[in-house]
Amino acid sequence: MTLSTAIAGADAVASRLKGPQGPKPRKRFSRRNIFIYGTLIVVALYYALPLYVMIVTSLKGMPEIRLGNIFAPPVEITFEPWVKAWSEACTGLNCEGLSRGFWNSVRITVPSVFLSIAIASVNGYALANWKFKGAEAFFTILIFGAFIPYQVMLYPIVIILREIGLYGTLWGLVLVHSIFGMPILTLLFRNYFTSLPEELFKAARVDGARFWGIYFRIMLPMSLPIFVVAMIIQVTGIWNDFLFGVVYTKPDTYPMTVQLNNIVNSVQGVKEYNVNMAATILTGLVPLTIYFVSGKLFVRGIAAGAVKG
Amino acid sequence: MDTTGRPNPLFRNLSAKIAAIPMILTALVIFVGGTAWTVIYSFTSSKLLPKKLFEWTDVINIGDWSLSIPTGIVWKSFVGLQQYERLWNTNRWMVSIENLFIYGLCSLVLSFIIGFVLAALLDQKIRFENTFRTIILYPFALSFIVTGLVWQWLLNPDFGIQSVIRGMGFVGFTFDPLYSADIVIYGVLIAGLWQGTGLIMVLMLAGLRGIDQEIWKAARVDGIPAWKTYLFIVIPMMRPVFITTLVIIASGIVRIYDLIVAQTSGGPGISSEVPAKYVYDYMFQGQNLGQGFAASTMMLLAVAIVVIPWAYLEFGSRKRG
Numbered sequence: 001m002t003l004s005t006a007i008a009g010a011d012a013v014a015s016r017l018k019g020p021q022g023p024k025p026r027k028r029f030s031r032r033n034i035f036i037y038g039t040l041i042v043v044a045l046y047y048a049l050p051l052y053v054m055i056v057t058s059l060k061g062m063p064e065i066r067l068g069n070i071f072a073p074p075v076e077i078t079f080e081p082w083v084k085a086w087s088e089a090c091t092g093l094n095c096e097g098l099s100r101g102f103w104n105s106v107r108i109t110v111p112s113v114f115l116s117i118a119i120a121s122v123n124g125y126a127l128a129n130w131k132f133k134g135a136e137a138f139f140t141i142l143i144f145g146a147f148i149p150y151q152v153m154l155y156p157i158v159i160i161l162r163e164i165g166l167y168g169t170l171w172g173l174v175l176v177h178s179i180f181g182m183p184i185l186t187l188l189f190r191n192y193f194t195s196l197p198e199e200l201f202k203a204a205r206v207d208g209a210r211f212w213g214i215y216f217r218i219m220l221p222m223s224l225p226i227f228v229v230a231m232i233i234q235v236t237g238i239w240n241d242f243l244f245g246v247v248y249t250k251p252d253t254y255p256m257t258v259q260l261n262n263i264v265n266s267v268q269g270v271k272e273y274n275v276n277m278a279a280t281i282l283t284g285l286v287p288l289t290i291y292f293v294s295g296k297l298f299v300r301g302i303a304a305g306a307v308k309g
Numbered sequence: 310m311d312t313t314g315r316p317n318p319l320f321r322n323l324s325a326k327i328a329a330i331p332m333i334l335t336a337l338v339i340f341v342g343g344t345a346w347t348v349i350y351s352f353t354s355s356k357l358l359p360k361k362l363f364e365w366t367d368v369i370n371i372g373d374w375s376l377s378i379p380t381g382i383v384w385k386s387f388v389g390l391q392q393y394e395r396l397w398n399t400n401r402w403m404v405s406i407e408n409l410f411i412y413g414l415c416s417l418v419l420s421f422i423i424g425f426v427l428a429a430l431l432d433q434k435i436r437f438e439n440t441f442r443t444i445i446l447y448p449f450a451l452s453f454i455v456t457g458l459v460w461q462w463l464l465n466p467d468f469g470i471q472s473v474i475r476g477m478g479f480v481g482f483t484f485d486p487l488y489s490a491d492i493v494i495y496g497v498l499i500a501g502l503w504q505g506t507g508l509i510m511v512l513m514l515a516g517l518r519g520i521d522q523e524i525w526k527a528a529r530v531d532g533i534p535a536w537k538t539y540l541f542i543v544i545p546m547m548r549p550v551f552i553t554t555l556v557i558i559a560s561g562i563v564r565i566y567d568l569i570v571a572q573t574s575g576g577p578g579i580s581s582e583v584p585a586k587y588v589y590d591y592m593f594q595g596q597n598l599g600q601g602f603a604a605s606t607m608m609l610l611a612v613a614i615v616v617i618p619w620a621y622l623e624f625g626s627r628k629r630g
Contacts, residue, residue: 036433043427044444047503049449050459057462069473119352123332130325138329138336145340147560147616149606151588152591155350155359155598156343179335186332211324240452242567247593257454260572264458273462292443292448299442299511302449 020247058082058278065273081272085279090269091262094251098279099160101259104170105286108255110172113234116181117227123182124189129201138188146183161248168250174244176244181237187228192226193219225297232294233301236287256283344609351393351602353386360386392603405582408494412583413562416505421551421556423502424509429539431510432517440537442514446507453504457571458498461487487573490580490598497572499579501565509554516550517543552619559615562609582585584608 056269058081060074068075087097126132127139156178158167166172196219204214222225228257243253254262260283264276291298331372353360364383396402427445431438448456463469465484474482486496520543528538544551575580584604592601 016608036430036435039440040435042431044441046404047445047448047507050503053463054459064522065468070468070470071473107602119331122328126325126329130322132322132329134327135329136324141336141340142332144616144620145336147556147612148340148344148613149560149564149585149587149608150607152347152565152609153339154588154605155345155592155601156346157339159359160338178331180330182335198410208483225567230363235599236450240454242452242454242570243589247589257452257567260458261454264461265571265574273465275457276458280458281456284451287450288447291447294442295439298450299446299484302508309347 006290014130044167052275054281058085058274058281062274076184077210080283081274081278082185083283084272085263085275088156089261089263089275089279092251098256098259101254101256102189102282104249104253104259105256107170108173108177108245112177112181112238113170113231114176116173116185116229116234119178120185120230121189121220121223121227122183122215124187124191125193125219126211127190128193129185129219130211138309141188142183142186150180150243154243158247167248168253170249170253173244173248173253173255177234177238177241178249180244181234184233188226188230189223192223196222199227213222229301232290232298234300236290240287313402324333347602347604348609351599351606352389353599353602354388354391355386355598355602357598358384362387367486375444380534388599392599393607396600396603396607399473399585399600402581402583402587403585407583408581409563409565409583411494412498412501412565413559415495416501417555417558419498419502420506420509421554423506424554425513425544427506427510428513428517431514438498445510449507450502451504453567454571455498456500456504457568457573460496460503464496464499490577493573493577493581497568500572501568504568505558505561509558512554513547513559516547519550520546550588552623560612563611 010057036165042156049071052283057065060068060078061076064075083095088095089097091132098301104142127135161167161175162295166175200222201214201219201285204218209217239255240257241255242257242261249255249258260279265277294301311404313532348360353362357588363385372433397535431441435441464471464485464487466488471482471484486499524546525538526540533542560592564585564588565583569581569583569586575582577588585608588601588605588608591597591604595601
């Protein structure tokens with residue numbers, strides 16, 4: 001036996017002792033996989049079912065709903081319930097449909113999102129880069145304020161809005177949304193601006209830039225992703241709000257959620273379930289679209305609510 | 310920090326102070342002032358309009374100066390704890406508290422278990438993880454109003470799940486939580502869990518992903534089964550995530566309002582009333598502000614019981630450490 005064959009033999013033994021290399025190949029249909037995927041598929045079906053039922057119901061005529069079962073796909077597809085929900089459904093004596101609520105919600109959401117993000121981003125910037133005495137104390141109050149039940153502050157705000165003449169108007173509601181969006185958004189922006197390299201800020205200071213200059217020329221362009229996250233949080237949050245809408249606006253200016261609830265839960269008349277479901281989908285459409293389009297950013301937005309600074 | 314050393318310290322860093330005015334106003338006027346106002350006025354007999362608690366009296370004028378110095382106060386409509394006594398003697402409030410308690414406890418326990426199990430399943434390096442997550446999380450993007458209305462429809466005894474299962478041959482099958490007072494709150498719970506567990510799952514998943522992979526390897530080398538690793542190693546390590554999630558869920562539960570309004574309107578009768586609805590109805594419809602203030606102060610107390618110990622643990626120890 002030569003040396004080389006001995007070495008080769010020793011290598012073979014060693015490699016056999018080491019066992020197979022790399023990750024253990026998994027069988028595609030192992031019991032473990034069947035269990036995991038089986039559970040997840042059942043769960044996913046459960047979560048998807050209500051959306052499916054909503055869509056299917058909204059596409060059926062009332063006779064078909066009365067006869068058939070809610071899970072069955074429509075025999076005859078009709079878009080009439082959608083048209084009716086949008087332009088004819090009644091709340092009380094008013095029969096303009098949900099379109100009015102939709103446009104009210106747009107008029108509320110757009111300025112609220114801009115105002116709340118503008119305020120909160122500047123707050124966060126001041127807290128991160130221009131700390132002044134007492135700033136942290138106000139910030140702490142703000143964060144604790146996020147936990148106070150809204151019901152506690154509802155009436156004092158009614159008085160304040162009445163004093164400044166905004167009670168019952170869209171702008172009053174915009175102000176309320178900006179106030180209650182402040183804690184979470186300020187936290188979000190503060191944490192983000194704190195995470196940016198400080199040298200950038202210092203270099204700008206050395207170059208003579210001041211508070212607003214640094215904000216608009218350096219911080220703003222560098223932080224577009226966080227602004228998008230903030231927008232996602234605010235658009236869905238404000239669109240979905242019900243409590244503030246019902247307290248601070250009048251029937252003419254009710255946002256979509258309030259109007260939807262009034263349409264569906266009104267006691268008079270024959271219940272038209274297909275119209276109700278079409279109206280429900282219409283109201284959920286804006287946040288759902290944002291959710292499906294934004295994907296990972298949405299997840300980041302809601303996780304931001306849970307991560308403390 | 311701005312250290313230009315200008316003469317008046319008040320004007321140092323002035324732009325930042327001006328920029329922070331909305332935050333300062335919100336913190337002081339709305340959060341502190343508004344809360345204090347409501348608590349104080351809960352001791353009055355306010356009905357349609359808030360009534361003054363007291364008035365200053367014996368205003369003395371010093372010489373020609375129109376300087377007024379109050380020397381005493383007269384109680385106007387201070388009624389002590391009367392509103393609270395009435396509150397706790399009102400059947401509707403007791404039902405509301407009971408419902409909140411049942412809903413809160415079930416929702417906490419179940420959303421923790423379901424959220425964690427789903428997160429653990431998604432964490433198994435599976436395919437289509439994004440698809441599953443997207444489907445489970447989408448209800449969270451919907452409002453409570455939409456959620457409540459959909460489940461009102463699904464649980465409708467004449468057309469919904471009950472009628473479908475009866476149609477399959479089980480004629481005696483009964484499942485109409487929204488129409489029986491004893492179990493209506495569980496009908497709301499189903500809807501609430503459907504809407505909210507996705508969020509818990511995402512938070513838990515973030516927590517699981519934060520666990521060092523080496524720990525899993527070590528456990529596997531030692532031959533510890535996966536479920537034991539979860540129970541005795543991973544879950545104890547996720548304590549901070551659990552506590553934060555707990556505080557978020559708990560403070561959200563106390564506020565539950567829209568879901569009830571949409572799904573049951575508090576019915577049948579008063580069997581699915583909740584505190585937040587009590588507050589709204591008394592403040593804006595019952596024209597009994599004092600009751601609304603007292604009820605909302607109780608809600609504040611409930612949140613304080615959860616948040617203050619948490620804040621103490623979370624931030625108090627950090628300072629000491």
